[in-house]
Amino acid sequence: MINPAPARPLSSSIGDYLKAIWTSSETGAVSTKEISQTLSVAPASVTNMLVRLQEMGLVRYERYRGAALTEEGRAEALRLIRRHRLIETFLLEHLGYSWQHVHEEAERLEHTVSDEFTERLAEFLGHPGHDPHGAPIPAVDGTLEPDDSFPLSDAGAGRRVRIYKVGDDDSMLEYLGERGLVPGRTLTVKEVRELDGVITVEDEGGETYSFGSPVARRVFVRPVP
Amino acid sequence: MINPAPARPLSSSIGDYLKAIWTSSETGAVSTKEISQTLSVAPASVTNMLVRLQEMGLVRYERYRGAALTEEGRAEALRLIRRHRLIETFLLEHLGYSWQHVHEEAERLEHTVSDEFTERLAEFLGHPGHDPHGAPIPAVDGTLEPDDSFPLSDAGAGRRVRIYKVGDDDSMLEYLGERGLVPGRTLTVKEVRELDGVITVEDEGGETYSFGSPVARRVFVRPVP
DNA sequence: CCGGTTTATTAGCTTCAGCTAAAAATATTA
DNA sequence: TAATATTTTTAGCTGAAGCTAATAAACCGG
Numbered sequence: 001m002i003n004p005a006p007a008r009p010l011s012s013s014i015g016d017y018l019k020a021i022w023t024s025s026e027t028g029a030v031s032t033k034e035i036s037q038t039l040s041v042a043p044a045s046v047t048n049m050l051v052r053l054q055e056m057g058l059v060r061y062e063r064y065r066g067a068a069l070t071e072e073g074r075a076e077a078l079r080l081i082r083r084h085r086l087i088e089t090f091l092l093e094h095l096g097y098s099w100q101h102v103h104e105e106a107e108r109l110e111h112t113v114s115d116e117f118t119e120r121l122a123e124f125l126g127h128p129g130h131d132p133h134g135a136p137i138p139a140v141d142g143t144l145e146p147d148d149s150f151p152l153s154d155a156g157a158g159r160r161v162r163i164y165k166v167g168d169d170d171s172m173l174e175y176l177g178e179r180g181l182v183p184g185r186t187l188t189v190k191e192v193r194e195l196d197g198v199i200t201v202e203d204e205g206g207e208t209y210s211f212g213s214p215v216a217r218r219v220f221v222r223p224v225p
Numbered sequence: 226m227i228n229p230a231p232a233r234p235l236s237s238s239i240g241d242y243l244k245a246i247w248t249s250s251e252t253g254a255v256s257t258k259e260i261s262q263t264l265s266v267a268p269a270s271v272t273n274m275l276v277r278l279q280e281m282g283l284v285r286y287e288r289y290r291g292a293a294l295t296e297e298g299r300a301e302a303l304r305l306i307r308r309h310r311l312i313e314t315f316l317l318e319h320l321g322y323s324w325q326h327v328h329e330e331a332e333r334l335e336h337t338v339s340d341e342f343t344e345r346l347a348e349f350l351g352h353p354g355h356d357p358h359g360a361p362i363p364a365v366d367g368t369l370e371p372d373d374s375f376p377l378s379d380a381g382a383g384r385r386v387r388i389y390k391v392g393d394d395d396s397m398l399e400y401l402g403e404r405g406l407v408p409g410r411t412l413t414v415k416e417v418r419e420l421d422g423v424i425t426v427e428d429e430g431g432e433t434y435s436f437g438s439p440v441a442r443r444v445f446v447r448p449v450p
Numbered sequence: 451c452c453g454g455t456t457t458a459t460t461a462g463c464t465t466c467a468g469c470t471a472a473a474a475a476t477a478t479t480a
Numbered sequence: 481t482a483a484t485a486t487t488t489t490t491a492g493c494t495g496a497a498g499c500t501a502a503t504a505a506a507c508c509g510g
Binding site for chain 4: 031032033043044046047063064148
């Protein structure tokens, strides 16, 4: 069975939990506190919800030990992320949204929209593989392109890299967008200054730019062969 | 103040009540029963909600006497209807939805979408004045084109009429759409049979069609000068 | 104008998803 | 390792928005 719709439609907050867990679960289990912070919800509420999510089979959870998604939970999270990214793409490319406003709107819409809407939208958009931040869009069958990118701040001097995606922090996006730091751009790292982490890069036209580490940590790149 | 956004975002069920009241309020106050049926909700729940809606200033309500929208309630209802019809237009014209599926999706989306989304979508669609059923789309300032159409079943023999809108009953829409009974079409009424209410019309190409009264009551027309 | 039918309301309960405050478990550090 | 700090859980509450069952008002036919 590929990507079966959940029996009962999941409430929007359930989806928020799944996404939050998915996002911060690169390293195993996720703590109550972490979830509570991502969702701006009291820790006690998180505990509560985790118990329920476990009963629903979406999460594995052990008291005082944190939570992780089950296969089913992961599938549901990826479905939401697919929706989110497709919707973002639509808002940015067709409705002229600014990067600042997209995220919030997409966040709300992704919980409301049906599978039919999602797939028709995908069709309308020409089945994009990435959203405009460069983040890969999970496929209908729950497949997600492996992500081997790393922060620009970790690239050594002399490296040639291509921007893969940019973090989706609202104010940062605007800043990066204005400077043309968008996915697909190829840069050569000229210098990484030990002292303060300032990194200097050169674009294809020979222009050079310098960024502090807060920026460099939010621009993800991959090596260019 | 033109169309002020409500202080707190209204929950989706509140919107459902407002729309339900608006829709069945051509003749003054709306009864608890009527609302209860439109929304498939127990009468007791309706009473409950009406009290709250009154406290919020969206509805005028007197025990045992029914409810009517206040100016504020009406404005909110029209805002939702504007959203609904714009969304329907998008789903039908750009995502290739069938008339059957549009309504449900639009119903859910209209509660989620922001004003910004609505207006950007209106822009994207070229600020249409009517949705694809022919129903007028309320303007941003809450203005709604007066509707002087009447059911085809009430048009006397010999009348020349233009289809203005078609009822949005799901199965009916498909039926009508297949026969090209869409808004804008001009027809001449040839005969209205007393006995069973069957009405025979001729289109501009000289083709004739006959419809029983269930259909004829759902096709709204205006006289053609 | 009285009695029955229909429609509305009240009272009291349920579920969801949050909250606070207090208690318990785990982690850290002196 | 003991004391302190941090994190997590438990217990119990809140507010929406629904529900049922019982009661009350309004309407209607004889």
